[in-house]
Amino acid sequence: MSSSKLHSSIFHPTLRKLQCQDVAIDAHNLMYPVFLVNDDEAVQPIPSMPGVARYGINTLLTHLEPLVTKGLQSILLFGVVDNLQGSKDSIGSGADCATNPVIRALPRLRTAFPDLLIACDVCLCPYTDHGHCGVLTPDGVIDNEPSIKRIAEIALAYAKAGAHIVAPSDMMDNRIYAIKQMLRSANLDNRCSVLSYSVKFASGFYGPFRDAAQSAPAFGDRKCYQLPPGSKGIAKRAAKRDVEEGADMLMVKPGMAYLDIVKQVKDEYPELPLFIYQVSGEYSMLLNAGAIGAFDLKTVLWEVLVGMRRAGADCIISYFTPLVLDWLKE
Numbered sequence: 001m002s003s004s005k006l007h008s009s010i011f012h013p014t015l016r017k018l019q020c021q022d023v024a025i026d027a028h029n030l031m032y033p034v035f036l037v038n039d040d041e042a043v044q045p046i047p048s049m050p051g052v053a054r055y056g057i058n059t060l061l062t063h064l065e066p067l068v069t070k071g072l073q074s075i076l077l078f079g080v081v082d083n084l085q086g087s088k089d090s091i092g093s094g095a096d097c098a099t100n101p102v103i104r105a106l107p108r109l110r111t112a113f114p115d116l117l118i119a120c121d122v123c124l125c126p127y128t129d130h131g132h133c134g135v136l137t138p139d140g141v142i143d144n145e146p147s148i149k150r151i152a153e154i155a156l157a158y159a160k161a162g163a164h165i166v167a168p169s170d171m172m173d174n175r176i177y178a179i180k181q182m183l184r185s186a187n188l189d190n191r192c193s194v195l196s197y198s199v200k201f202a203s204g205f206y207g208p209f210r211d212a213a214q215s216a217p218a219f220g221d222r223k224c225y226q227l228p229p230g231s232k233g234i235a236k237r238a239a240k241r242d243v244e245e246g247a248d249m250l251m252v253k254p255g256m257a258y259l260d261i262v263k264q265v266k267d268e269y270p271e272l273p274l275f276i277y278q279v280s281g282e283y284s285m286l287l288n289a290g291a292i293g294a295f296d297l298k299t300v301l302w303e304v305l306v307g308m309r310r311a312g313a314d315c316i317i318s319y320f321t322p323l324v325l326d327w328l329k330e
Protein backbone atom coordinates (compact mmCIF):
# COMPACT_ATOMS: atom_id res chain seq x y z
CA MET A 1 0.00 0.00 0.00
CA SER A 2 2.48 2.63 1.16
CA SER A 3 5.13 1.71 -1.43
CA SER A 4 2.66 2.52 -4.22
CA LYS A 5 2.19 6.06 -2.91
CA LEU A 6 4.66 8.40 -4.63
CA HIS A 7 3.08 11.86 -4.64
CA SER A 8 4.01 12.76 -1.07
CA SER A 9 7.65 12.45 -2.12
CA ILE A 10 7.45 14.70 -5.19
CA PHE A 11 4.89 17.46 -4.69
CA HIS A 12 7.43 20.25 -4.05
CA PRO A 13 10.27 21.34 -6.38
CA THR A 14 12.83 20.81 -3.63
CA LEU A 15 11.48 17.35 -2.83
CA ARG A 16 11.88 16.50 -6.51
CA LYS A 17 15.48 17.68 -6.56
CA LEU A 18 16.11 15.45 -3.55
CA GLN A 19 15.09 12.47 -5.65
CA CYS A 20 18.05 13.22 -7.96
CA GLN A 21 21.19 11.96 -6.36
CA ASP A 22 24.87 12.88 -6.81
CA VAL A 23 27.78 13.93 -4.63
CA ALA A 24 28.03 17.67 -5.27
CA ILE A 25 27.02 20.02 -2.47
CA ASP A 26 24.36 22.37 -3.67
CA ALA A 27 21.85 24.40 -1.68
CA HIS A 28 19.22 21.64 -1.93
CA ASN A 29 21.62 19.23 -0.21
CA LEU A 30 21.42 21.32 2.97
CA MET A 31 18.64 21.69 5.53
CA TYR A 32 18.95 24.36 8.22
CA PRO A 33 17.67 23.54 11.76
CA VAL A 34 16.16 26.49 13.65
CA PHE A 35 14.85 26.92 17.19
CA LEU A 36 11.65 28.84 17.69
CA VAL A 37 10.37 30.34 20.98
CA ASN A 38 7.10 32.07 21.83
CA ASP A 39 8.50 35.55 22.50
CA ASP A 40 8.10 36.91 18.96
CA GLU A 41 10.99 39.40 19.22
CA ALA A 42 13.46 37.11 20.99
CA VAL A 43 17.04 36.38 19.95
CA GLN A 44 18.52 34.06 22.59
CA PRO A 45 22.09 32.98 21.81
CA ILE A 46 22.96 29.40 22.83
CA PRO A 47 26.28 29.46 24.72
CA SER A 48 27.35 25.93 23.74
CA MET A 49 26.63 26.63 20.05
CA PRO A 50 28.23 29.98 19.13
CA GLY A 51 26.44 31.53 16.15
CA VAL A 52 23.18 29.66 16.84
CA ALA A 53 20.24 31.31 18.62
CA ARG A 54 16.63 30.68 19.51
CA TYR A 55 14.37 33.09 17.64
CA GLY A 56 10.82 34.36 17.91
CA ILE A 57 8.71 34.39 14.77
CA ASN A 58 9.49 38.03 13.89
CA THR A 59 13.23 37.72 14.47
CA LEU A 60 13.27 34.37 12.65
CA LEU A 61 11.73 35.94 9.54
CA THR A 62 14.43 38.64 9.67
CA HIS A 63 17.14 36.01 10.17
CA LEU A 64 15.93 33.82 7.30
CA GLU A 65 15.30 36.51 4.70
CA PRO A 66 18.93 37.04 3.60
CA LEU A 67 19.51 33.27 3.71
CA VAL A 68 16.58 32.63 1.38
CA THR A 69 18.05 35.29 -0.93
CA LYS A 70 21.32 33.34 -0.83
CA GLY A 71 19.51 30.20 -1.92
CA LEU A 72 18.37 28.49 1.31
CA GLN A 73 16.04 25.65 0.24
CA SER A 74 14.79 24.05 3.42
CA ILE A 75 14.55 24.44 7.17
CA LEU A 76 13.82 22.12 10.11
CA LEU A 77 11.77 23.78 12.86
CA PHE A 78 12.14 22.98 16.56
CA GLY A 79 9.72 24.53 19.06
CA VAL A 80 11.16 25.45 22.43
CA VAL A 81 9.01 26.30 25.43
CA ASP A 82 10.06 26.94 29.00
CA ASN A 83 8.22 25.45 31.92
CA LEU A 84 7.85 28.66 33.92
CA GLN A 85 4.05 28.68 33.65
CA GLY A 86 3.93 24.91 34.03
CA SER A 87 3.21 24.50 30.32
CA LYS A 88 4.92 21.10 30.21
CA ASP A 89 2.90 18.05 31.19
CA SER A 90 3.10 14.26 31.04
CA ILE A 91 1.74 13.99 27.46
CA GLY A 92 3.40 17.02 25.86
CA SER A 93 0.16 18.99 25.31
CA GLY A 94 2.23 22.03 24.38
CA ALA A 95 3.46 20.37 21.18
CA ASP A 96 0.19 20.83 19.29
CA CYS A 97 -1.76 23.50 21.16
CA ALA A 98 -2.78 26.71 19.36
CA THR A 99 -0.09 28.73 21.14
CA ASN A 100 2.74 26.40 20.10
CA PRO A 101 5.46 28.51 18.42
CA VAL A 102 5.80 26.13 15.45
CA ILE A 103 2.06 26.10 14.76
CA ARG A 104 1.90 29.89 15.01
CA ALA A 105 4.93 30.37 12.76
CA LEU A 106 4.07 27.95 9.92
CA PRO A 107 1.46 30.09 8.13
CA ARG A 108 3.70 33.14 8.35
CA LEU A 109 6.72 31.26 7.04
CA ARG A 110 4.70 29.80 4.16
CA THR A 111 3.53 33.29 3.17
CA ALA A 112 6.89 35.01 3.62
CA PHE A 113 8.90 32.35 1.78
CA PRO A 114 6.59 30.57 -0.67
CA ASP A 115 9.34 28.40 -2.19
CA LEU A 116 11.02 27.31 1.05
CA LEU A 117 10.60 23.64 1.99
CA ILE A 118 9.56 23.52 5.65
CA ALA A 119 10.08 20.50 7.89
CA CYS A 120 9.00 20.20 11.53
CA ASP A 121 10.65 18.01 14.12
CA VAL A 122 7.95 15.96 15.85
CA CYS A 123 8.68 14.82 19.37
CA LEU A 124 7.33 14.99 22.90
CA CYS A 125 10.60 15.69 24.75
CA PRO A 126 10.59 19.51 24.42
CA TYR A 127 7.04 19.56 25.85
CA THR A 128 6.93 16.85 28.51
CA ASP A 129 7.61 17.60 32.19
CA HIS A 130 9.70 14.39 32.38
CA GLY A 131 11.64 15.28 29.20
CA HIS A 132 11.26 11.86 27.56
CA CYS A 133 10.29 11.45 23.90
CA GLY A 134 7.14 9.43 24.61
CA VAL A 135 4.37 9.00 27.15
CA LEU A 136 5.38 7.02 30.25
CA THR A 137 3.66 4.32 32.27
CA PRO A 138 3.18 5.01 36.01
CA ASP A 139 6.41 3.10 36.69
CA GLY A 140 8.34 5.33 34.31
CA VAL A 141 8.94 3.32 31.12
CA ILE A 142 7.78 4.19 27.60
CA ASP A 143 4.13 3.39 26.91
CA ASN A 144 4.33 2.88 23.14
CA GLU A 145 0.67 2.97 22.06
CA PRO A 146 -0.32 6.30 23.65
CA SER A 147 3.08 7.65 22.58
CA ILE A 148 2.54 7.04 18.86
CA LYS A 149 -1.02 8.31 19.13
CA ARG A 150 0.33 11.61 20.49
CA ILE A 151 3.14 11.72 17.90
CA ALA A 152 0.61 11.23 15.07
CA GLU A 153 -1.69 13.94 16.48
CA ILE A 154 1.21 16.36 16.66
CA ALA A 155 2.32 15.51 13.11
CA LEU A 156 -1.21 16.13 11.87
CA ALA A 157 -1.37 19.50 13.65
CA TYR A 158 1.88 20.59 11.95
CA ALA A 159 0.69 19.30 8.57
CA LYS A 160 -2.56 21.24 8.97
CA ALA A 161 -0.63 24.37 9.90
CA GLY A 162 1.40 24.09 6.68
CA ALA A 163 4.42 21.83 7.22
CA HIS A 164 5.66 20.23 3.98
CA ILE A 165 7.52 17.59 5.97
CA VAL A 166 6.95 16.09 9.41
CA ALA A 167 10.06 14.51 10.93
CA PRO A 168 9.42 12.28 13.95
CA SER A 169 12.56 12.09 16.12
CA ASP A 170 11.00 10.21 19.03
CA MET A 171 12.05 6.66 18.00
CA MET A 172 8.84 5.04 19.23
CA ASP A 173 7.90 1.80 17.44
CA ASN A 174 5.48 2.10 14.51
CA ARG A 175 5.11 5.85 14.62
CA ILE A 176 5.55 6.15 10.85
CA TYR A 177 2.52 3.98 10.19
CA ALA A 178 0.49 5.92 12.77
CA ILE A 179 1.45 9.27 11.21
CA LYS A 180 0.76 8.10 7.65
CA GLN A 181 -2.62 6.77 8.74
CA MET A 182 -3.47 10.08 10.42
CA LEU A 183 -2.39 12.12 7.36
CA ARG A 184 -4.43 9.86 5.06
CA SER A 185 -7.55 10.21 7.19
CA ALA A 186 -7.21 14.01 6.97
CA ASN A 187 -6.58 13.82 3.21
CA LEU A 188 -3.19 15.48 3.67
CA ASP A 189 -0.97 12.56 2.70
CA ASN A 190 -0.17 13.93 -0.76
CA ARG A 191 0.79 17.30 0.71
CA CYS A 192 2.96 16.27 3.61
CA SER A 193 6.03 14.09 3.44
CA VAL A 194 7.30 11.94 6.32
CA LEU A 195 11.03 12.14 7.00
CA SER A 196 11.80 9.49 9.58
CA TYR A 197 14.66 9.87 12.02
CA SER A 198 14.97 6.12 11.42
CA VAL A 199 18.43 5.32 12.58
CA LYS A 200 18.98 7.51 15.59
CA PHE A 201 21.63 6.50 18.07
CA ALA A 202 21.78 7.23 21.83
CA SER A 203 24.61 9.73 21.45
CA GLY A 204 26.69 12.05 23.59
CA PHE A 205 26.83 14.41 20.60
CA TYR A 206 23.33 15.75 21.46
CA GLY A 207 24.59 17.63 24.54
CA PRO A 208 24.38 21.21 23.22
CA PHE A 209 20.96 20.55 21.63
CA ARG A 210 19.37 19.54 24.92
CA ASP A 211 20.56 22.85 26.30
CA ALA A 212 19.16 24.67 23.22
CA ALA A 213 15.81 22.87 23.23
CA GLN A 214 15.51 22.58 27.03
CA SER A 215 14.66 18.94 26.44
CA ALA A 216 17.05 16.94 28.63
CA PRO A 217 15.34 13.98 30.33
CA ALA A 218 14.49 14.76 33.98
CA PHE A 219 15.59 11.24 34.96
CA GLY A 220 17.24 8.30 33.25
CA ASP A 221 18.42 8.33 29.63
CA ARG A 222 17.12 7.42 26.16
CA LYS A 223 18.89 4.11 25.73
CA CYS A 224 15.63 2.15 25.74
CA TYR A 225 14.43 3.86 22.56
CA GLN A 226 17.51 5.34 20.83
CA LEU A 227 19.91 2.79 19.32
CA PRO A 228 23.18 1.52 20.89
CA PRO A 229 26.15 3.19 19.09
CA GLY A 230 27.89 -0.11 18.41
CA SER A 231 24.97 -1.74 16.64
CA LYS A 232 24.59 -2.45 12.94
CA GLY A 233 21.83 -5.05 13.02
CA ILE A 234 19.21 -3.05 14.86
CA ALA A 235 20.11 -0.03 12.68
CA LYS A 236 19.19 -2.15 9.68
CA ARG A 237 15.95 -3.26 11.30
CA ALA A 238 15.04 0.33 12.21
CA ALA A 239 15.36 1.47 8.60
CA LYS A 240 13.44 -1.57 7.33
CA ARG A 241 10.61 -0.98 9.79
CA ASP A 242 10.21 2.64 8.68
CA VAL A 243 10.38 1.82 4.97
CA GLU A 244 7.70 -0.84 5.39
CA GLU A 245 5.54 1.63 7.29
CA GLY A 246 5.72 4.11 4.41
CA ALA A 247 8.43 6.66 5.27
CA ASP A 248 9.12 8.99 2.32
CA MET A 249 12.68 9.72 3.43
CA LEU A 250 15.11 8.29 5.97
CA MET A 251 17.71 9.76 8.31
CA VAL A 252 20.86 8.68 10.11
CA LYS A 253 21.81 10.64 13.21
CA PRO A 254 24.41 11.71 14.37
CA GLY A 255 26.52 12.16 11.25
CA MET A 256 30.29 11.92 11.19
CA ALA A 257 30.71 8.96 13.55
CA TYR A 258 28.06 6.91 11.68
CA LEU A 259 29.02 7.07 7.99
CA ASP A 260 29.17 3.28 7.68
CA ILE A 261 25.52 3.24 8.71
CA VAL A 262 24.76 5.89 6.07
CA LYS A 263 26.27 3.63 3.43
CA GLN A 264 24.49 0.60 4.81
CA VAL A 265 21.10 2.34 4.67
CA LYS A 266 21.76 3.86 1.23
CA ASP A 267 22.87 0.52 -0.23
CA GLU A 268 19.74 -1.11 1.14
CA TYR A 269 17.30 1.66 0.10
CA PRO A 270 18.81 3.60 -2.82
CA GLU A 271 15.29 4.59 -3.89
CA LEU A 272 14.67 6.76 -0.80
CA PRO A 273 16.34 10.14 -0.19
CA LEU A 274 18.64 9.79 2.79
CA PHE A 275 19.27 12.57 5.29
CA ILE A 276 22.14 12.81 7.73
CA TYR A 277 21.99 15.03 10.80
CA GLN A 278 25.26 16.77 11.63
CA VAL A 279 24.16 17.30 15.22
CA SER A 280 24.83 20.00 17.79
CA GLY A 281 27.94 18.35 19.29
CA GLU A 282 29.50 17.96 15.83
CA TYR A 283 28.84 21.63 15.17
CA SER A 284 30.43 22.72 18.46
CA MET A 285 33.40 20.43 17.96
CA LEU A 286 34.27 21.69 14.46
CA LEU A 287 33.57 25.32 15.30
CA ASN A 288 35.72 25.26 18.45
CA ALA A 289 38.62 23.49 16.74
CA GLY A 290 38.50 26.13 14.01
CA ALA A 291 38.32 28.93 16.58
CA ILE A 292 41.45 27.82 18.46
CA GLY A 293 43.34 27.49 15.18
CA ALA A 294 43.65 23.70 15.25
CA PHE A 295 42.61 23.64 11.60
CA ASP A 296 40.98 25.70 8.93
CA LEU A 297 37.25 25.33 9.47
CA LYS A 298 36.35 25.74 5.82
CA THR A 299 38.71 23.01 4.63
CA VAL A 300 37.63 20.52 7.29
CA LEU A 301 33.93 21.27 7.14
CA TRP A 302 33.96 20.81 3.37
CA GLU A 303 35.77 17.50 3.81
CA VAL A 304 33.19 16.33 6.34
CA LEU A 305 30.25 17.36 4.17
CA VAL A 306 31.68 15.71 1.05
CA GLY A 307 32.35 12.56 3.10
CA MET A 308 28.70 12.51 4.11
CA ARG A 309 27.60 12.85 0.49
CA ARG A 310 30.06 10.17 -0.60
CA ALA A 311 28.76 7.78 2.05
CA GLY A 312 25.34 8.18 0.49
CA ALA A 313 23.58 11.11 2.19
CA ASP A 314 21.41 13.16 -0.17
CA CYS A 315 20.75 15.96 2.28
CA ILE A 316 22.76 17.18 5.28
CA ILE A 317 20.95 18.82 8.18
CA SER A 318 23.51 21.32 9.44
CA TYR A 319 23.77 24.35 11.72
CA PHE A 320 26.58 25.44 9.34
CA THR A 321 24.10 25.93 6.48
CA PRO A 322 24.34 29.78 6.48
CA LEU A 323 28.13 29.56 6.23
CA VAL A 324 28.02 27.00 3.42
CA LEU A 325 25.50 29.12 1.47
CA ASP A 326 28.04 31.95 1.56
CA TRP A 327 30.74 29.61 0.25
CA LEU A 328 28.48 28.43 -2.57
CA LYS A 329 28.27 32.08 -3.71
CA GLU A 330 32.06 32.52 -3.80
Ligand SMILES: NCc1[nH]cc(CCC(=O)O)c1CC(=O)O
Pocket residue numbers: 121123125133169170205206207208209210215222278279280281
Ligand atom coordinates in the same frame (compact mmCIF):
# COMPACT_ATOMS: atom_id res chain seq x y z
N1 LIG B 1 13.80 14.36 20.00
C1 LIG B 1 15.09 14.46 20.43
C2 LIG B 1 16.03 15.17 19.51
N2 LIG B 1 15.65 15.94 18.48
C3 LIG B 1 16.85 16.46 17.91
C4 LIG B 1 17.93 16.01 18.63
C5 LIG B 1 19.39 16.30 18.46
C6 LIG B 1 19.78 17.39 17.56
C7 LIG B 1 21.16 17.92 17.78
O1 LIG B 1 21.90 17.47 18.68
O2 LIG B 1 21.54 18.82 17.02
C8 LIG B 1 17.41 15.16 19.62
C9 LIG B 1 18.31 14.34 20.46
C10 LIG B 1 18.00 14.06 21.84
O3 LIG B 1 17.88 15.00 22.65
O4 LIG B 1 17.92 12.87 22.18
Ligand SMILES: [Zn+2]
Pocket residue numbers: 123124125126132133169170
Ligand atom coordinates in the same frame (compact mmCIF):
# COMPACT_ATOMS: atom_id res chain seq x y z
ZN1 LIG C 1 12.54 13.67 21.75
Ligand SMILES: [Zn+2]
Pocket residue numbers: 121122123169170
Ligand atom coordinates in the same frame (compact mmCIF):
# COMPACT_ATOMS: atom_id res chain seq x y z
ZN1 LIG D 1 13.48 15.91 18.30
